[in-house]
Amino acid sequence: xxxxxxxxxxxxxxxxIGCHTCSIACKNLWTDRRGNEYMWWNNxxxxxxxxxxxxxxxxxxYNGGWELVGTQLRLKQGGKAGTIGKIFHNPDLPTIxxxxxxxxxxxxxxxxxxxxxxxxxxxxxxxxxxxxxxxxAGPNWDDDLSGSNVYAANDxxxxxxxxxxxxxxFAIEKMVMFHLPRIxxxxxxxxxxxxxxxxxxYKRGEDGIxxxxxxxCRGWRMCxxxxxxxxxxxxxxxxxxxxxxxxxxxxxxxxxxxxxxSCVGRxxxxxxxxxxxxxxxxxxxxxxxxxAAAQREMILDPFDPQVIAAAREGGxxxxxxxxxxxxxxxxxxxQWGIALPLHPEFRTLPMxxxxxxxxxxxxVENNGTQKISDDFFTTLEQARLPLMYLAGLFAxxxxxxxKAVYRRLIAVRIQRRAASVxxxxxxxxxxxxxxxxxxxxALDAIYRMTSLTRIKERIVIPPMLREQxxxxxxxxxxxKQGMGFGSRQAPKRRW
Amino acid sequence: METSGxxxxxxxxxxxxAFLALILPGTAAMAATGNDARGEQLFTGSRAMTxxxxxxxxxxxxxxxxxxxxxxxxxxxxxxxxxxxxxxxxAVLESLAFPSMEAIYANRPLTETERLDLTxxxxxxxxxxxxxxxxxxGLILLGVVIVFALVGLSGLRRFKGARRPLVExxxxxxxxxx
Amino acid sequence: xxxxxxxxxxxxxxxxxxxxxxxxxxxxxxxxxSSQSSQFLESKALFWGSIPWHYAxxxxxxxxxxxxxVPSSWGxxxxxxxxxxxxxxxxxxxxxTTLIALAILxxxxxxxxxxxxxxxxxxxxxFASLLLQVATGVYIAISLRWGGAWYVHTVSPWLWSLVKLNxxxxxxxNLPGIVQLHAVNAFFxxxxxxxxxxxxxxxxxxxYLGRPYQVVIWYxxxxxxx
Ligand code: HEM
Ligand code: SF4
Numbered sequence: 001x002x003x004x005x006x007x008x009x010x011x012x013x014x015x016x017i018g019c020h021t022c023s024i025a026c027k028n029l030w031t032d033r034r035g036n037e038y039m040w041w042n043n044x045x046x047x048x049x050x051x052x053x054x055x056x057x058x059x060x061x062y063n064g065g066w067e068l069v070g071t072q073l074r075l076k077q078g079g080k081a082g083t084i085g086k087i088f089h090n091p092d093l094p095t096i097x098x099x100x101x102x103x104x105x106x107x108x109x110x111x112x113x114x115x116x117x118x119x120x121x122x123x124x125x126x127x128x129x130x131x132x133x134x135x136x137a138g139p140n141w142d143d144d145l146s147g148s149n150v151y152a153a154n155d156x157x158x159x160x161x162x163x164x165x166x167x168x169x170f171a172i173e174k175m176v177m178f179h180l181p182r183i184x185x186x187x188x189x190x191x192x193x194x195x196x197x198x199x200x201x202y203k204r205g206e207d208g209i210x211x212x213x214x215x216x217c218r219g220w221r222m223c224x225x226x227x228x229x230x231x232x233x234x235x236x237x238x239x240x241x242x243x244x245x246x247x248x249x250x251x252x253x254x255x256x257x258x259x260x261x262s263c264v265g266r267x268x269x270x271x272x273x274x275x276x277x278x279x280x281x282x283x284x285x286x287x288x289x290x291x292a293a294a295q296r297e298m299i300l301d302p303f304d305p306q307v308i309a310a311a312r313e314g315g316x317x318x319x320x321x322x323x324x325x326x327x328x329x330x331x332x333x334x335q336w337g338i339a340l341p342l343h344p345e346f347r348t349l350p351m352x353x354x355x356x357x358x359x360x361x362x363x364v365e366n367n368g369t370q371k372i373s374d375d376f377f378t379t380l381e382q383a384r385l386p387l388m389y390l391a392g393l394f395a396x397x398x399x400x401x402x403k404a405v406y407r408r409l410i411a412v413r414i415q416r417r418a419a420s421v422x423x424x425x426x427x428x429x430x431x432x433x434x435x436x437x438x439x440x441x442a443l444d445a446i447y448r449m450t451s452l453t454r455i456k457e458r459i460v461i462p463p464m465l466r467e468q469x470x471x472x473x474x475x476x477x478x479x480k481q482g483m484g485f486g487s488r489q490a491p492k493r494r495w
Numbered sequence: 496m497e498t499s500g501x502x503x504x505x506x507x508x509x510x511x512x513a514f515l516a517l518i519l520p521g522t523a524a525m526a527a528t529g530n531d532a533r534g535e536q537l538f539t540g541s542r543a544m545t546x547x548x549x550x551x552x553x554x555x556x557x558x559x560x561x562x563x564x565x566x567x568x569x570x571x572x573x574x575x576x577x578x579x580x581x582x583x584x585x586a587v588l589e590s591l592a593f594p595s596m597e598a599i600y601a602n603r604p605l606t607e608t609e610r611l612d613l614t615x616x617x618x619x620x621x622x623x624x625x626x627x628x629x630x631x632x633g634l635i636l637l638g639v640v641i642v643f644a645l646v647g648l649s650g651l652r653r654f655k656g657a658r659r660p661l662v663e664x665x666x667x668x669x670x671x672x673x
Numbered sequence: 674x675x676x677x678x679x680x681x682x683x684x685x686x687x688x689x690x691x692x693x694x695x696x697x698x699x700x701x702x703x704x705x706x707s708s709q710s711s712q713f714l715e716s717k718a719l720f721w722g723s724i725p726w727h728y729a730x731x732x733x734x735x736x737x738x739x740x741x742x743v744p745s746s747w748g749x750x751x752x753x754x755x756x757x758x759x760x761x762x763x764x765x766x767x768x769x770t771t772l773i774a775l776a777i778l779x780x781x782x783x784x785x786x787x788x789x790x791x792x793x794x795x796x797x798x799x800f801a802s803l804l805l806q807v808a809t810g811v812y813i814a815i816s817l818r819w820g821g822a823w824y825v826h827t828v829s830p831w832l833w834s835l836v837k838l839n840x841x842x843x844x845x846x847n848l849p850g851i852v853q854l855h856a857v858n859a860f861f862x863x864x865x866x867x868x869x870x871x872x873x874x875x876x877x878x879x880x881y882l883g884r885p886y887q888v889v890i891w892y893x894x895x896x897x898x899x
Contacts, residue, residue, distance in 0.1 A: 050657075050658075053658070054658035061654065063654075080881055080882050084881060089719055089720045090712060091650055091654060092653070092654050094656070094713075095714065095715070095716050096787075097656055097658060097659055098657045098658045100658075128787045128791075129786035130786075136658075136659075149665065149669060154665075193887055196881075198881075199881065199884060199888055202888040203890070204891075205889050206891065215703040215704050215706075218707050218873060218878070219708040219710045220878065221710050221712065221713065225654075238704075239707035239710065489702060489704060493705065494705050495702070495795065495868060495869070495870075540748060540749075540822065541752040543745070543749070549825065549826035550748075552757065552822065553823040554822075560754055562758050563754030563755070563758045564754070565818065566818045566819050566822075568818060568819070568823055594847045595848070597843075597847065598841075598843040598846075599844075634766075635762055635765045636766075636769075638765075639766050639769045642725055642729065642767070643721075643725060646720075646721070646728075650720055653720065
């Protein structure tokens with residue numbers, strides 16, 4: 001057993017209101033430089049939709065992630081020699097047009113224009129070339145189902161549904177959508193790490209955060225195509241790839257990552273998971289439908305004395321083990337089993353888990369007023385989203401996984417309805433509880449964790465033990481700019 | 496510019512040879528005979544020069560060697576033997592005092608046998624004086640076409656963009672404006 | 674005197690710059706060490722430019738290096754008229770390939786406003802110098818046949834004389850001007866190598882072939898035995 005600790009997350013999709021505060025917090029902090037304008041280390045996309053970059057989930061197109069070749073796990077974009085062979089031109093690299101061309105407006109024309117009969121206008125100009133441009137796309141171009149007959153209709157998950165299921169998705173008055181906030185998953189079997197010819201990308205042993213060493217990156221841009229989530233981004237001005245760093249400098253100072261901290265819906269949970277690193281490869285080779293369960297299997301019980309002993313043996317500090325015991329992520333993923341990885345079939349073993357959305361009750365038009373639909377959603381059959389669609393997103397197509405999560409979420413809903421309105425028969429509650437396999441206390445704990453907790457319970461940052469890191473030995477006065485990122489010059493092209 | 500360079504050299508060569516032909520009328524008689532087959536090997540470089548000098552084929556054209564005998568750096572030697580005969584050739588091979596060649600041969604002179612062998616070879620090929628006219632351009636262009644064809648084949652399955660094709664397809668199918 | 678400076682001194686200056694500035698840049702501004710890929714902004718023309726360019730220029734460079742490092746083997750290789758003609762055809766075809774590919778790359782940089790925006794002054798200098806190098810190279814190969822053969826007895830000894838710190842400029846001084854230009858420009862490229870994107874050439878990531886897929890770095894010592 002090779003026990004490692006990882007700072008992992010859960011996003012509760014039913015709570016996300018799609019306000020994009022998280023994206024803005026991240027952008028202001030990390031990606032407001034030239035060449036990074038188009039990067040959204042944190043983005044919130046609308047589902048159904050094609051996401052950012054367009055159709056990123058379609059690996060037939062993008063060739064991201066891993067594939068099983070016989071009994072071998074191989075990067076879908078090619079083996080090692082193949083990767084080197086494609087270095088002069090990467091055939092799987094998306095271009096900026098698949099994200100969007102960053103633009104601004106010539107605002108100064110509004111004030112500088114000479115007096116004339118017409119109103120002055122501020123024309124859009126490209127932030128790359130400075131030339132006037134036609135805006136074809138932007139961040140969240142398909143937000144809230146806009147342009148849905150182009151974007152939502154072509155969602156790779158939607159295309160796979162039956163005609164009937166597709167109609168259910170897009171039927172007038174029953175239209176459904178939800179928001180999917182995405183950051184780097186800091187995977188256990190990261191494809192970006194595996195693809196980097198320079199070996200510049202690495203996973204931090206202590207907390208599992210995946211980082212790109214900016215001084216080692218040579219701009220071979222293989223990670224961009226290898227990451228199936230398209231969460232490494234090529235800085236077209238600096239010639240370096242960049243990605244979400246899970247705000248490790250903030251975490252090292254005991255602060256929550258910016259997107260977590262600013263989240264309006266409080267959908268984000270952060271905590272330590274302990275897992276057995278020896279099992280990474282075997283787990284990543286399971287069949288599509290088994291992957292979510294197999295990954296859950298890898299996560300270890302931080303209260304198990306054997307695990308604790310092995311963790312200590314492996315050099316984990318007691319504080320980290322303690323943080324793992326208090327981890328809300330452990331509860332969501334393992335104890336309650338209501339959080340699933342996004343697209344486990346990409347085989348990178350992502351360490352960001354999602355509570356699939358049950359979605360609000362359907363309200364219907366009633367003589368000019370709105371009223372809650374009669375078929376109060378208490379059974380799987382009434383789910384507003386086709387289960388197949390969710391299974392495609394969170395379970396490698398295995399609907400049983402989604403059903404299990406939904407039964408628990410429904411049980412929580414019924415239990416709360418019974419507690420607060422009291423209009424449901426006890427038998428229904430009993431039935432739901434049995435189906436969910438959770439007891440009253442657990443259902444109550446889910447409810448509490450979902451709606452009542454404060455930031456200290458939602459976000460449990462392990463002590464990063466900076467005092468034991470090499471950096472701690474450096475004099476901050478002397479290495480003022482060197483601390484943190486380790487670079488002393490501005491991150492832009494100089495030569 | 497470099498063309499006039501060879502011309503100048505060629506003139507100098509001609510002049511030198513003419514001069515030698517004048518002052519050395521008697522030496523021909525005492526010429527020993529070289530091995531023309533070895534001479535050919537020396538000319539084409541399949542046998543290295545004892546002192547490390549360059550094979551002639553690198554710079555000089557010579558009829559009778561096919562396309563390989565169409566070097567263009569130095570002057571064409573096809574008519575050398577016809578013009579200067581054995582003694583003239585042998586003499587010029589001894590000094591090789593032409594600017595371009597001096598640097599190469601000053602410290603790596605041809606040995607006496609080599610000179611004789613080469614002279615014999617020149618004698619043998621003196622009959623053929625016209626260079627083949629086949630052009631290599633066709634083969635070279637074929638090479639270029641092959642390279643680009645291979646590149647094209649290697650990229651058949653390359654990513655051609657996701658968003659624009661999507662919008663265009665939707666526009667075509669449903670007449671939607673993005 | 675001019676010959677001495679160009680063929681006897683400049684190569685050392687160029688190498689000193691390449692090594693000195695190269696080490697400085699690697700040591701103090703490693704962040705800047707990058708291929709500066711522009712594929713993300715434009716992929717199609719780059720495909721037709723970059724792939725033929727790199728494969729062809731690498732093969733040609735390898736040929737130049739082999740003829741320099743092991744001149745006698747190279748000479749023996751060219752020792753049959755058939756092999757000589759075959760290698761010359763291959764070389765000229767590859768040379769033309771680099772020329773066409775470089776033309777594509779340059780037009781791409783001029784014609785595509787996105788790519789122009791990420792092209793620095795040094796880039797332009799580099800492209801001009803590469804174009805000059807490739808164009809003179811092809812011209813020499815076609816008009817001063819057979820370069821593959823005479824290189825061994827002119828350029829190669831000159832380069833070795835430079836290596837032995839005893840520059841014998843006669844080898845070059847007597848070559849046609851266009852060859853001299855090709856040689857001096859080659860060292861000019863060496864000189865601007867550390868200032869330009871060319872630094873990517875020495876970062877060929879062959880180590881990738883031998884390393885495990887996953888990279889994990891520990892800041893602290895792993896086991897409790899410290
Ligand atoms: C063996 C090693 C080499 C590797 C792995 C390599 C790799 C690369 C890569 C990845 C790029 C970026 C292409 C892009 O925009 O995506 C590039 C660009 C370039 N390379 Fe190389 N290269 C090598 C050797 C060379 C050599 C020997 C030369 C020239 C002497 C060269 C000249 C260039 C030039 C001029 C560009 C810029 C092309 C452009 O963007 O227009 N490379 N190289
Ligand atoms: S801030 Fe929170 S609620 Fe708002 S979009 Fe981001 S994840 Fe959703």
